[in-house]
Amino acid sequence: MYFLLKFAPLLLAVSVSHGWLFGDFVGKQKELDEISLWPLPQKFQSSAVAFKLSPARFQIVHAKESSAGPGCSLLENAFRRYFEYMFGEVKKHEKNRKKAFDSDLVELTVWITAADPECDGYPSLQTDESYELSVDASAVLKAANVWGALRGLETFSQLVYEDDYGVNNINKTVISDFPRFAHRGILLDSSRHFLPLKVILANLEAMAINKFNVFHWHIVDDPSFPYMSRTFPELSQKGAYHPFTHVYTPSDVKMVIEFARMRGIRVIPEFDTPGHTESWGNGMKDLLTPCYSGSTPSGTFGPVNPILNSTYEFMTQFFKEISTVFPDAYIHLGGDEVDFSCWKSNPDVRKFMEQQGFGTDYSKLESFYIQRLLDIVAATKKGYMVWQEVFDNGVKLKADTLIHVWKERPQYQDEMAQVTAAGFSALLSTPWYLNRISYGQDWGNIYKADPQNFTGTDAQKKLVIGGEACLWGEYVDATNLTPRLWPRASAVAERLWSDKSVTDVGKAYNRLVQHRCRMVKRGIPAEPLFVGHCRHEYKGL
């Protein structure tokens, strides 16, 4: 592609050490504000030279050299989606593609360079999401595969801005971009409150706009079990808030996974055990530990019962199903906050402890359970993520286990250092529990937290694969989830995508204000940062 080659030296020349600059933009602050890329690309150069985009003529097309073509429905869908974001729904489209004026940009050419564009694949932790974008008299987006192309299409759509006549413009631009971290996730909790499919899909859309690539689906927990299992249908029949209206059917789950895939987002389900399992007990007899009051069962139940063979037989069958339903290479196995009091109360558990030589150290019993569970899941050929307690308790883990750091104590910096010193990959969530709210702007602290901000070697820093913003469900449901998450999660998005030097909260503010208005314009009810307005206010309710 001649065009890109021609630009390559220029691109390199302007890529200064802090990763980005706005070279020719002096005096063009207004347009800059209106462009307001988020998250900020790694390398970016733009000039004041602008081209106009006509909805009647503009189109996104496959490059002749591209390994993807009109048969790549993932890209075709993305072309339509971004066309509509830029122009709304347009009635008239001229077939004549010749330029009406020299100042028009009539085409974005998308060029997938790898032999396999991965049109029908799934993104993974190893996915290359980099892309190169150049906009001049013609525009080219170049990426190894569809996943990078999706990121580049989002960036292209963010470059387009309305001038005072309402005409779409785009400035001459060269971008070379890639994510700083490979795992950039959002955790949603569909157990404490059931989240209708519509809400999940809307948030997947918002995730794509922010270049997030992992939906961590905390799908079940103590309060309810909305996942409809084919192997154990009673789990949701008896464990969901309602067996029909408050469940995710196999087809719902498929739809979430496909909707996410179309946006380059992995879906990692979490089935947290042995704690946080109260709702499992409704539909699965003998799975949970009976708690005792003195010498008699109290009628209440504790964590998964780790002393019965039936428990492991159940888990084997259950995770066999999960491993086929969810295509991602990872499953999140939880392992957090196990309350030992019920185990301690149960005479059979105590006897088992004695037999195993665990003394009174119940974390050994927890490790015993987790160890067997990990073996079960490993047999399904899946990798696993676990909350930090599993590491803290010294459970033997496969080398590719991802440790999810979430606790305030010890400080997350210490924990990240220890996890990576032990050679494990680490994910950070501690500073990003977005369910925690306070009055006023709190996105600055969210923005400032850095997953590599701990004392360690370069090798340790490389083991940090990213992080997740978590929105636990105690106080959110369909009524308030989306505005509570956005644009606060956008702060996490930029931290995980952009260069580590991009830390100026003041500069970020103006871009984020515009970015949240962009989300609003696209139908996402992202809440305001402060006093002000959007050109297109939220039209829903």
Add this chain to the structure above:
Amino acid sequence: MYFLLKFAPLLLAVSVSHGWLFGDFVGKQKELDEISLWPLPQKFQSSAVAFKLSPARFQIVHAKESSAGPGCSLLENAFRRYFEYMFGEVKKHEKNRKKAFDSDLVELTVWITAADPECDGYPSLQTDESYELSVDASAVLKAANVWGALRGLETFSQLVYEDDYGVNNINKTVISDFPRFAHRGILLDSSRHFLPLKVILANLEAMAINKFNVFHWHIVDDPSFPYMSRTFPELSQKGAYHPFTHVYTPSDVKMVIEFARMRGIRVIPEFDTPGHTESWGNGMKDLLTPCYSGSTPSGTFGPVNPILNSTYEFMTQFFKEISTVFPDAYIHLGGDEVDFSCWKSNPDVRKFMEQQGFGTDYSKLESFYIQRLLDIVAATKKGYMVWQEVFDNGVKLKADTLIHVWKERPQYQDEMAQVTAAGFSALLSTPWYLNRISYGQDWGNIYKADPQNFTGTDAQKKLVIGGEACLWGEYVDATNLTPRLWPRASAVAERLWSDKSVTDVGKAYNRLVQHRCRMVKRGIPAEPLFVGHCRHEYKGL
């Protein structure tokens, strides 16, 4: 009406001192939870005897003796609205009104007893909102006027609950109800963020569900002036965020007032001066005080300029318009948070201070301005509300002025005592700044605050006419306003309507959980109090 007369002795007999009881409800906790009246009526008796309501047969009709009939469009609209809340949109309705089964309730008869039902009137501070409701083999709602009938219709609709078959039921019930306070308001701020009409109307609907009766429309402030004035169109043309998309046209304002009227809600606009007026200055030359930097104007502007005659000529014309546009007997004139620094910097103002003998006490200048403004507004025959500073600064006030208490310091109890000791009516908002949020449930403290909780005589207590929940607009707009306000404002609603003995947060919790689900079912995205679910989850986004 024989039926009501027959019940009157029973009603009195069961009205125990704390104002309510659930006499026959032992063992019927489930239904009780599902009824969950909010706010709790003053006197209430219910029994386990239930009647079924069929959407094909049930209707709400005017009593023969009623002074209102089918020509009363306010009631006709309310009948339709509540029918739809109870049954959804129903296709089939049988004309044959005869009972199919003895266990059916086929009719609610609404009887307006006063000679003038006030169908075409507006509610006021003096409005009688009391009503009596009896449900047995037939049901009668009796009220002096349409305003009480609206409250009773809401209560009737709250009594209706779905049984396990999805059939609507209502229990045998007798209610005698009236508000504890006459002024029960919600403040929304449409200046810091523009609130589309749709959002305002949805919140008026939610207000009616909670028996609020005042919409305090903080319509303009420093950031923007969205009120489109006929007399001074430049105020919004130059002072709104956008002169067309971010303004309230005269027709918008009319629609808000009429929508509110149909729900028994007064609309009290606030035009806050002399502070909080930055946006006024864009469209009205010389209205604001030019600030000085040393001996030269700095180019910035402060509060309304109190030393020019043109200021008072403008205010006279402006409030003449406001007094005709808004039918309510009261206008809120603000008067809070006047920053003296600009006045102090201005040599003309300093000279004026000297001439008037104010020394360096700029609160005297503020009082001078407010005094003249109050005279101007009094000439329009309107009453006025003012924020507490106007009282604190010793401005001479008409006896019927309402003092709006909002500050934390001095404690609101001291301020309420002082205001009422001076013989003025007081409104409380201090504990109800609902824009202030924190993590977790905060409605308990909102619920516990009582406007009469101060040291004073009975006469002083009687001067407390109610309160307002305030949702200032720094951090809310169409994307997040409604779930942030509801059901937290419902806590204020019950405090201001129900008997003062109704203070048990634990008992209120269960009712409020159900009440918030009722709002959700009616399309209001009221946020959850805690973990759980609603039978009908929110269907919007």
